[in-house]
Amino acid sequence: MATGGAADAAADRRLPAVARGDGLAAIMRSAREIFAERGYHAASIRDIAKGAGLSLSALYYYYAGKQELLHALLEDALADCFRSCEQALDAAGDDPVARLGAFVQATVEYRVRRPVDSLLGLREIRNLEPERLEQFVERRDALPRLLGEIIGDGVARGVFGTPYPDEAQRAILAMCNAVAQWYQPSGDLTVTDLVDRYVYLSLTLVQHLPPARKAPSHA
Structure with missing residues (x-):
């Protein structure tokens, strides 16, 4: 049975992906807001995905990471x-x-x-x-x-x-x-x-x- 991070990843994969244009725009909006509010180091890639209404796996489809x-x-x-x-x-x-x-x-x-x-x-x-x-x-x-x-x-x-x-x-x-x-x-x-x-x-x-x-x- 998957636990912790593995369970999260499995759940992420089950979430529906967003259309490419909408997904990119949502990620950019969310990242802009969170970077501005918290700064780069305090920003969480998971929170950026959540703010965009996307799963982590969907975000990683567009970008390899926070950098x-x-x-x-x-x-x-x-x-x-x-x-x-x-x-x-x-x-x-x-x-x-x-x-x-x-x-x-x-x-x-x-x-x-x-x-x-x-x-x-x-x-x-x-x-x-x-x-x-x-x-x-x-x-x-x-x-x-x-x-x-x-x-x-x-x-x-x-x-x-x-x-x-x-x-x-x-x-x-x-x-x-x-x-x-x-x-x-x-x-x-x-x-x-x-x-x-x-x-x-x-x-x-x-x-x-x-x-x-x-x-x-x-x-």
Whole structure:
């Protein structure tokens, strides 16, 4: 007669599996909530499965364990952030001012839309195994490089006057990323207002130099 863990495993195998798309979404939701509430080390793979409405064996069908699940969560959030930025930049064209504004808007809106994922990326990245951590950091660092290219292009074209483009890039990205830590949608500040202010502050940091206006002609 099966006892303890063996009995649990046998019971798990008798539970019905969930459709693939629904199962994956349920696992991600449950893992996100439990990692955010308890942290990676205190999170239980059994509780994640339970929160998803799945058996352990069904969860293991999708992910080999807690480490793979954390990596999948972080990668999913990062991919969504990049998609948002790329779409905004495609619409902005090649003007550095427009591109900087589009980058800031996309990043701020993403942090507002996915605050839990944003905070997990900050707090739990240290719990990735070395190889996974290296892969994730390499992909994540493409975001500051992209912002750096926008600022560098603006400096080269003479529309940004900052003598410190690297520091401006770090300051803008840190400012946008921190939104997930403090912004409350229920507060008085709307997302549109927040974006407008952050675009203004970002243009100030890069010392945006608007085109000189021509002096009015005298009749």
